[in-house]
Amino acid sequence: MKVLDQSVLSLGVFETLESEVRSYCRSFPTLFTRASGYKLWDAAGREYIDFFAGAGALNYGHNHPEMKKKLIEYLLEDGITHSLDMATEAKGKFLERFQEVILRPRGLSYKIMFPGPTGANSVESALKLARKVTGRTTVMAFTNAFHGMTLGALSVTGNKFKRKGAGIPLHHTVSMPYDGYLGADIDTLDYIESNIQDSGSGMSLPAAVIVETIQGEGGINEARVEWLRRLESICKNHGILLIVDDVQMGCGRTGTFFSFEEAGITPDIICLSKSIGGYGMPMALTLLKPELDIWEPGEHNGTFRGNNLAFITAAVALRYWESDEFQVGIKKKGELLNRRLHQLVAQFPALQGEVRGRGLMQGIAFSRQGLAEQLCAAAFSKGLIMETSGTDSEVAKIMPPLIIEQSGLLQGLDILEASMREASEKLKAGQTHS
Numbered sequence: 001m002k003v004l005d006q007s008v009l010s011l012g013v014f015e016t017l018e019s020e021v022r023s024y025c026r027s028f029p030t031l032f033t034r035a036s037g038y039k040l041w042d043a044a045g046r047e048y049i050d051f052f053a054g055a056g057a058l059n060y061g062h063n064h065p066e067m068k069k070k071l072i073e074y075l076l077e078d079g080i081t082h083s084l085d086m087a088t089e090a091k092g093k094f095l096e097r098f099q100e101v102i103l104r105p106r107g108l109s110y111k112i113m114f115p116g117p118t119g120a121n122s123v124e125s126a127l128k129l130a131r132k133v134t135g136r137t138t139v140m141a142f143t144n145a146f147h148g149m150t151l152g153a154l155s156v157t158g159n160k161f162k163r164k165g166a167g168i169p170l171h172h173t174v175s176m177p178y179d180g181y182l183g184a185d186i187d188t189l190d191y192i193e194s195n196i197q198d199s200g201s202g203m204s205l206p207a208a209v210i211v212e213t214i215q216g217e218g219g220i221n222e223a224r225v226e227w228l229r230r231l232e233s234i235c236k237n238h239g240i241l242l243i244v245d246d247v248q249m250g251c252g253r254t255g256t257f258f259s260f261e262e263a264g265i266t267p268d269i270i271c272l273s274k275s276i277g278g279y280g281m282p283m284a285l286t287l288l289k290p291e292l293d294i295w296e297p298g299e300h301n302g303t304f305r306g307n308n309l310a311f312i313t314a315a316v317a318l319r320y321w322e323s324d325e326f327q328v329g330i331k332k333k334g335e336l337l338n339r340r341l342h343q344l345v346a347q348f349p350a351l352q353g354e355v356r357g358r359g360l361m362q363g364i365a366f367s368r369q370g371l372a373e374q375l376c377a378a379a380f381s382k383g384l385i386m387e388t389s390g391t392d393s394e395v396a397k398i399m400p401p402l403i404i405e406q407s408g409l410l411q412g413l414d415i416l417e418a419s420m421r422e423a424s425e426k427l428k429a430g431q432t433h434s
Helices: 002-017 065-076 089-106 119-134 151-155 160-164 188-197 225-238 308-321 325-347 371-381 406-433
Strands: 032-036 039-042 047-050 111-113 139-142 173-176 208-211 241-245 269-272 285-288 353-358 361-366 387-389 395-398
Touching (some): 047 406, 065 308, 089 308, 119 139, 119 151, 119 269, 119 285, 188 225, 208 225, 225 241, 308 325, 325 353, 325 361, 325 406, 361 371, 371 387, 371 395, 371 406, 395 406
Parallel strands (some): 139 173, 208 241, 241 269
Antiparallel strands (some): 032 039, 039 047, 111 285, 353 361, 361 395, 387 395
């Protein structure tokens, strides 16, 4: 009890000294002290299963032993920690590894740009480059999209609450309906292509289209393979650059290293961040086709565009992609997760849930307002960390580290089941009383 009291007192530091903008410490009100693999522990010694994975930055889990070992060795040898974009051994080895393990086996040819350490940095550089290459200003984005919190990234984000935080008008973008936004029977690309072709539509020819193959923050909305292929075709036919934001869905989250591999498309520009650093280290990449690399030296830069510590851990993380074993494992766990989620939805029909997503990016959407938030809070009280997604927080999102063992996945899902049972019983009780 004494330790728990200390934890509560410690939380007061954040309430007193940290800005009101803090969010995750409100959803998970405890003082975390330790983490390993797919588990965390708080100051009271309580264990939590992680179905959150640092919002996708910890695909390889917490404190991965091999990455930690290499990182400590590098630090003890006085390896370069900060170098802007100077040539360092750590960066050179990462570039070679990424080419050998990721790009070449997939037949992909991209130049690698280090835009700054966050996903928003990658998106900003992609938007800037697309406008520079084409000489056009408009960028097409999609309903429910989320691309970051800086001004350019917000301009292609659909969430009204987050857009309002910009404090100024967000210009030079147009929002179009994502796949399925207008219903299952309507192909939104018919409407989009009509707007592009029709001289009376009022829409300028876009410099680029930016898209997520699965909208993680937007509610786990998944674009069909056929839709993505046709979108690429439309872009090619009209000289529009195709940007895929793979910040959260990349690095294996959907099963393959890039989330668009199943569709067989080749984006002009790819945005990567979150788990590309391997260890939770800040790092981002912007991949661009060689013919698009028309930057002048220093035209887009940043003080922290070369995180050498992340290069070390990222190079280790690429070992997972040297064979198909890891990818196959993600697919199997994703299938297990999908089966169990459908069982839960069928088991508790009063909650009216809908399963969404693929791989280890899945969740249950609920039409009842506040239900997903209640479920996540109940799950946390039982030792499971998971968050909501969607513009109205209507989806209970399951996004564990990719290295999670099957037993850990099932244990977490058991907690989710208990939380859903409680919610269902409360709902039935409330209906009975009314």
